[in-house]
Amino acid sequence: MNDIGLVVGADILVEGGVIKEIGTVAERPDCDVFDVSGKIIVPGFVDSHTHLIFAGTREREFAMRAKGKTYGEIAAAGGGIIDTVRKTREMPRSKLRSQAQRRLDKMLKWGTTAVEIKSGYGLDFATEMRILETANELKEQAITDIVVTFLGAHALPPEHANNRENYIRIVIEELIPQIARKNLADFCDVFCDEGFFTTAETEKILKSARDNGLRLKMHADELASNGGVELAAALNVVSVDHLENISAGEIELLAKSETVGVVLPSVAPYIRGKVAPARQMIDSGCALAIASDFNPGTSMVDNMQTVMWLAVSLNQMTVEEALNAATINAAAAVGLSDRLGSIEVGKQADMIILNAEDYSYLPYHFTENIIANVVKNGTVLEFS
Secondary structure (H helix, E strand, C coil), rough: CCCCCCCCCCCCEEEECEEEECCCCCCCCCCCCCCCCCEEEEEEEEEEECCCCCCCCCHHHHHHHCCCCCHHHCCCCCCCCHHHHHHHHHHHHHHHHHHHHHHHHHHHCCCCEEEEEECCCCHHHHHHHHHHHHHHHHHCCCCCCEEEEEECCCCCCHHCCCCCCHHHHHHHHHHHHHHHHCCCCCCEEEEECCCCHHHHHHHHHHHHHHCCCCEEEEECCCCCCCCHHHHHHHHHHCEEECCCCCHHHHHHHHHCCCCCCEECCCCHHHHHHCCCCHHHHHHCCCCCEECCEECCCCCCCCHHHHHHHHHHHCCCCCHHHHHHHHHHHHHHCCCCCCCCCCCCCCCCCCCECCCCCCCCHHHCCCCCCCCEEECCCCCCCCCC
């Protein structure tokens, strides 16, 4: 994870949005030449874990945590995931879409060229479908590459508070088959953690998703270590995300698996919680990605440069590890490392051109956007 494959003084030939040559490339009369002398080029960021489609904000919870309030106290006061669910259910689809597009545009300006978008703020059939349909509209029309994930098992909706088995049945028997038939999601995810969904419930939901042709992801070990990573390894999920409370035994399991661990560095400072032990995981041989977990409650962060800074400062990652974790490993966490996440011949030409003398400046001065240009599918974008 420390090897970033640094190349000095190279030309990059792009045709049809794909990288064709890297090295010394002779100028050709049919080529446009874009001079990047004195600049640094890195792959476009892949934000592999976001809840980008939501309504409303939850700054009141942020203030309550600052006064020492617990998650239970916040939920009892009407906050938490269900607060966003209520607001999202009320927002028209057109507004959800326009709001999400603005967020994508902002993220692209700061170097994020591919994004995973989860549902999970509907928690009923109609709203979950509406969120996924909105995400797929964006997938078809936005410049950014988008991966769509169904997270119907994000929390228990209030109308099923006394009948969780019925809601799980709706997810398994109604939502997953319909989503698969309509091809509305690439992945299925479950919040497997203390107070949310048990490992047994998670396994049941994910096996149904797999049987319906969806690939698998998991939230695990954010609040407690409850066997989620062991299940993730057994099911060979593509990624298991959060991991703030991962145990030593689970780290060993993850290191031996094909599953990518996704650390979300901005969550710990938001909730005043435990920091994921990324240093220990990397030293044990785990493949790690980092992501923003952009959501209104526990990580109102939409900037991967900030996420890199936090990964270095809080999670004890090196700059090189953070860069790989935000690009090639993040692409692996959404199953797209064959075409995204690195500057290699045959891959999609998604790159960030930096006004800097050293790539370390990227997380070092994360409040200043030092990106001169974003290159998406070989097209040089410019922002006002």
